[in-house]
Amino acid sequence: MYTDCVIIGAGPAGLKAGQLLHSLGHKVCILEKEEIPGGKLNIWYELFPHNESADGILQQMLADINYPIRTSIIIDSISRNSKGFLLRDQNGDEYRSRALLIATGFKPFDARQKEEYGYGIFENVITSVELEKMFKENKITNSKGLVPKRIALIHCVGSRDIKVGSEFCSANCCITGIKQAIELKKMIPDLNIYCLYMDLRLGGRFFEDCYKDSQVHHKIQFIRGRLSETNENADQTIVLRYEDTLAGRPAKLTADMVVLLVGMQPDHSILKLLPDIDERVGSDGFFGNGRIDQADQNSDNDLFFAGSCTGPKSIIQSTDEASEVAFRVNKYLKKRLHTSIQDQYDGVWIQHP
Amino acid sequence: MYTDCVIIGAGPAGLKAGQLLHSLGHKVCILEKEEIPGGKLNIWYELFPHNESADGILQQMLADINYPIRTSIIIDSISRNSKGFLLRDQNGDEYRSRALLIATGFKPFDARQKEEYGYGIFENVITSVELEKMFKENKITNSKGLVPKRIALIHCVGSRDIKVGSEFCSANCCITGIKQAIELKKMIPDLNIYCLYMDLRLGGRFFEDCYKDSQVHHKIQFIRGRLSETNENADQTIVLRYEDTLAGRPAKLTADMVVLLVGMQPDHSILKLLPDIDERVGSDGFFGNGRIDQADQNSDNDLFFAGSCTGPKSIIQSTDEASEVAFRVNKYLKKRLHTSIQDQYDGVWIQHP
Missing domain, CATH: 3.50.50.60 (FAD/NAD(P)-binding domain)
Structure with a gap:
């Protein structure tokens, strides 16, 4: 599958970013390791502080999805070259994308x-x-x-x-x-x-x-x-x-x-697959650096993080951050529009060991 | 001036939303009551937790502005009809817009x-x-x-x-x-x-x-x-x-x-000018209701709020929320695109007493 952006994780942040990027005309695909989308929305009954139904919120988020969300996907490898990413899942299916957005959430403390x-x-x-x-x-x-x-x-x-x-x-x-x-x-x-x-x-x-x-x-x-x-x-x-x-x-x-x-807790299950990731993990184990000046905004960075994988957040904070990140992904993708998708996926793929 | 969206307040939220809406092709104008843009970024020296320079962050936000920010603007009246808003400032200048985004921030406790x-x-x-x-x-x-x-x-x-x-x-x-x-x-x-x-x-x-x-x-x-x-x-x-x-x-x-x-503290200086605003102020005096289900998202609402005017926030939280709201403004404006700007501004204007 050829996409502009693969999003890993169909929780609130992934779904929000997916919806927004799709609304801007980008080809998006979400890969989710669980059998159903929703991430941690599936573990809550009601949400603070207004006791909204978690399932109600999830159904609302899923209502206007018209791009692929693939569930029960275990990613086996992530390769990249200067033009983008190549992901392979446990079935051997391949996903190529210009940008990669990690929205893998948190894991509850054991x-x-x-x-x-x-x-x-x-x-x-x-x-x-x-x-x-x-x-x-x-x-x-x-x-x-x-x-x-x-x-x-x-x-x-x-x-x-x-x-x-x-x-x-x-x-x-x-x-x-x-x-x-x-x-x-x-x-x-x-x-x-x-x-x-x-x-x-x-x-x-x-x-x-x-x-x-x-x-x-x-x-x-x-x-x-x-x-x-x-x-x-x-x-x-x-x-x-x-x-x-x-x-x-x-x-x-x-x-x-x-x-x-x-x-x-930070969920590091995706970490071993990600190339050059060490510098992108904070001292607390979450992704990103939590800085305001967001150096990424003006760089050629094609790897993005949103939601509680960048630190503890409420659902609103996760979807707000996902919106900000979706704009950055959009900005990056627009810069790449002059290259054809074919160009995009030529070249040598370097797989992270 | 004819715009798609007037933003009131050139603090972090207003600047972020302005930048994003402009990047999506909308005609934006920010009205700021102070002599310079930046809002509360102008009162801080360094920002928590990384001690980034507040002025550095502001200059970064202002660097790629290429839409009008009018400073020293005191808004005298806000009228609306079913097609949008008409604002008049203290000089008699008029601003018409399809959508209005309030990003007036907070005021420090006296x-x-x-x-x-x-x-x-x-x-x-x-x-x-x-x-x-x-x-x-x-x-x-x-x-x-x-x-x-x-x-x-x-x-x-x-x-x-x-x-x-x-x-x-x-x-x-x-x-x-x-x-x-x-x-x-x-x-x-x-x-x-x-x-x-x-x-x-x-x-x-x-x-x-x-x-x-x-x-x-x-x-x-x-x-x-x-x-x-x-x-x-x-x-x-x-x-x-x-x-x-x-x-x-x-x-x-x-x-x-x-x-x-x-x-x-909530800043209510804009409140008296806003039509039908009472239902949009929470029990804490801040705008909006802080709900996750964001009923506005699917409505014909043309009045939006972002940043610390919707409750205490850090700068990152303000700009994240402004991003989410910018997407909602964009969605609303896209729905209105079939009406011409002229149509848009015909009709009877009802000024809030």
């Missing part, structure tokens, strides 16, 4: 790395991603199939944690925790919910409103505390030991269920 | 509203905006013309403060405070700097790195505390009384200079 939190050991310790699945199924139950009475949400799991090598803030977990706490409370009105946080980072628009709502209307209890460890009682309830950092003393809490708000 | 902080009363209490002016002049001195030895930076001035009617977080002050603290320390190496914060909200990319750098290399001291009031000593130094919210007790600090990190 909570097993925080062994002391008990994930993968105690059945009633789950992640925020698993809680979303329960929301989708409209059924919140613990390991015994019972509706929980006390739930603790743990902020910053895999974020701002030098012990697991992630010093950055994932920026979206605080508001996700508040959103999930409110959703839980709406489903189970007599539930007691405790949020253990480091700082509450609610910089997004209307996030403070959610926070206030969670306290005033839903009586969610916020504890400034850092979890030390969890243990399981005989009845499979969980004992949490933490430091109350306002009171400056150790404390204890028992819950039927513990939800770990897992952070956003 | 620190005099927090009378107990002493701004406008004590000479050595200044704002973060005034500190930037000192950076530009490369001269940090107190009211006596002396180089300060102890400076306190106060976070959240006019943010998250129900008393002044601003319950939202301005999202950019924490990192601005850290940036300014580091800049101060680089200029005055033996300076003692104290940051009084509520929560440190550092969700942006590389912000945690700045925070770490400020502590490890620059020995900035962070105090989780809420300022109660300031008083002036006979020598014009400032006494700060605050509650140490970690220790849970009142505390006191003396400084040569106090810098108030003023929040981002």
Whole structure:
């Protein structure tokens, strides 16, 4: 397949960039490793701060797609020459493109790395991603199939944690925790919910409103505390030991269920295929350099990055960035228009080892 | 003047949208009330988190402008009919456009509203905006013309403060405070700097790195505390009384200079001119509704908003959003292309009272 731009990843950023580049007349193709498009939109039930349906947003994004999105595609190799890219997938299919846009998103932090939190050991310790699945199924139950009475949400799991090598803030977990706490409370009105946080980072628009709502209307209890460890009682309830950092003393809490708000990690699965990529990975492991002056804008660069593969972002931030990047791709492609597509794909292809 | 889109405001969002719409072949004009373009880029010296020169970024944005930017324009009236907008400025000049993009930015919180902080009363209490002016002049001195030895930076001035009617977080002050603290320390190496914060909200990319750098290399001291009031000593130094919210007790600090990190407020100066605008202002006073599903995208809406007039944003977030909005303006304008410009501007003009 000959294209102007191959986009890897059919999440919010990839879909947005695809839609925009297509609307500008470019030949676009999205390659997606999962069976369905949507990326992380498929793991959320409702989205902060307005509780919009994630699936509704996705269906809206997919409604006016009229360019190819190929799903279940595993890319085996990416080669390039001065004229563009050649990608091969696991079926041997080839995709040639003038520009390549990486929109591979993030991966949720693997909570097993925080062994002391008990994930993968105690059945009633789950992640925020698993809680979303329960929301989708409209059924919140613990390991015994019972509706929980006390739930603790743990902020910053895999974020701002030098012990697991992630010093950055994932920026979206605080508001996700508040959103999930409110959703839980709406489903189970007599539930007691405790949020253990480091700082509450609610910089997004209307996030403070959610926070206030969670306290005033839903009586969610916020504890400034850092979890030390969890243990399981005989009845499979969980004992949490933490430091109350306002009171400056150790404390204890028992819950039927513990939800770990897992952070956003860089997904490096595409990294080994990308040529000359090292200089394009930041100290935090995400792509790009996060600079304002965007040196790429005026260069001959044909490799672009958008969405949460360039750092933790909300969905709006991802699609906003994808729009900015789509303009840069457009600018690059327009510069190349004087060369014919045939010219484009002649020459020697150098495959990254 | 006949245009496809008039943009009000030549800050980062307006300039970005202008550049993009122009690149797509639309006739654009930016109207700016100040004498020079750039908006708030003109008040900053360096930008977080990479300490890029604000003026350098602005010059880069202005370098490839080849459409009109009219400065020192005060808009007297905005009329509309079903076909577009008619704007008149203070000189009687008229601008007709199919679409109107508001990119009027924010205004810094007026620190005099927090009378107990002493701004406008004590000479050595200044704002973060005034500190930037000192950076530009490369001269940090107190009211006596002396180089300060102890400076306190106060976070959240006019943010998250129900008393002044601003319950939202301005999202950019924490990192601005850290940036300014580091800049101060680089200029005055033996300076003692104290940051009084509520929560440190550092969700942006590389912000945690700045925070770490400020502590490890620059020995900035962070105090989780809420300022109660300031008083002036006979020598014009400032006494700060605050509650140490970690220790849970009142505390006191003396400084040569106090810098108030003023929040981002909605700028309503354009509001009275805009037709049917009430439904487009959020509960926080910023334009738009911050929703993901962007109902506007599929409507006949010809009035658009971008940048920090839709809520507190960093410069990258503003220009990213401006890109997304530019695509929506483009989509709208393309739909209107079948009508001639003459048709466009016929009809009855209804001026907002």
